[in-house]
């Protein structure tokens with residue numbers, strides 16, 4: 001597990017010049033290394049290094065040799081991810097282009113300490129004294145350690161941007177004592193907490209559509225290159241807000257599983273939106289955006305958080321999870337599009353009512369090889385308690401939110 005923290009440091013012109021020189025030569029080596037990899041049809045670091053080291057050593061006299069190593073590593077990573085993009089049909093050029101360069105450092109060319117960071121250049125070491133941001137201390141003081149590799153980039157105005165990498169061992173997954181199935185949807189996620197269904201509102205689709213409406217209002221009749229338009233678009237901060245909701249939700253679900261020593265069961269959703277998802281949105285770009293933020297990115301956020309806490313995750317086949325009755329195994333029929341109670345269906349055989357998101361939960365449990373009693377006869381399967389977006393955002397443990405809900409119900 002690793003996390004990267006950015007630090008910005010203002011340096012003297014002298015220091016900046018020395019680092020600029022490193023950056024320029026590093027970029028040249030990186031270019032050669034990529035070229036070599038392409039010509040020789042390899043992405044292997046060892047092969048690239050073996051192929052170009054001697055010539056580069058000649059060409060860049062005085063540059064610490066480890067920059068050649070790290071540039072070769074950098075090239076190997078870039079070639080690797082280019083290959084992957086090409087396989088997925090998402091590479092738009094026939095060879096990787098070097099657009100942004102960050103100089104990669106290993107433990108021979110940089111040293112970290114809290115009072116100064118030194119980097120080796122052609123003219124000896126330069127030292128930087130950064131002010132560490134809060135996020136840095138959060139990792140530094142909570143069991144993460146500073147990795148031996150780092151990167152830097154030059155910004156305008158004699159500013160160096162440093163990328164410090166923190167590493168931490170992944171905790172060992174525990175032996176599970178229960179299951180928490182989680183079903184993702186465009187406006188909510190649902191899960192079983194202590195066997196009881198609950199819906200947490202996310203409003204992802206609504207939010208995305210709202211942003212889209214505001215974005216259109218800003219850009220109609222204006223160029224998106226216009227400074228004022230760009231500033232207004234930036235101010236929307238759609239991504240930041242969605243990432244925030246996602247992180248908090250993932251944390252809530254994972255902490256619940258962690259405390260009850262449960263496995264999380266998720267649908268194994270594809271990266272691209274399947275045809276039947278979010279189908280009432282016509283614009284395909286927009287549909288994909290909603291799908292990504294409500295389904296695939298949400299799924300990834302939960303998986304990543306789970307990994308951090310050693311919570312096991314089971315991925316199951318998502319086909320028909322919301323249209324099959326978990327009790328009778330037959331179809332659950334939903335009212336046709338346009339109906340007000342769109343998400344509540346009736347079992348073909350038993351005639352009982354089901355909320356779409358709750359049906360999916362019991363089916364996820366079944367697919368993970370666990371059968372739990374369905375609370376038939378109560379209203380939970382078709383009318384599960386729903387927690388509004390603002391409520392769960394206040395980062396309380398999930399079961400305490402649910403208990404609170406019970407209190408309110410009892411009082412009424």
Ligand SMILES: [Zn+2]
Nearest residue numbers: 325328347350
């Ligand atoms: Zn049924």
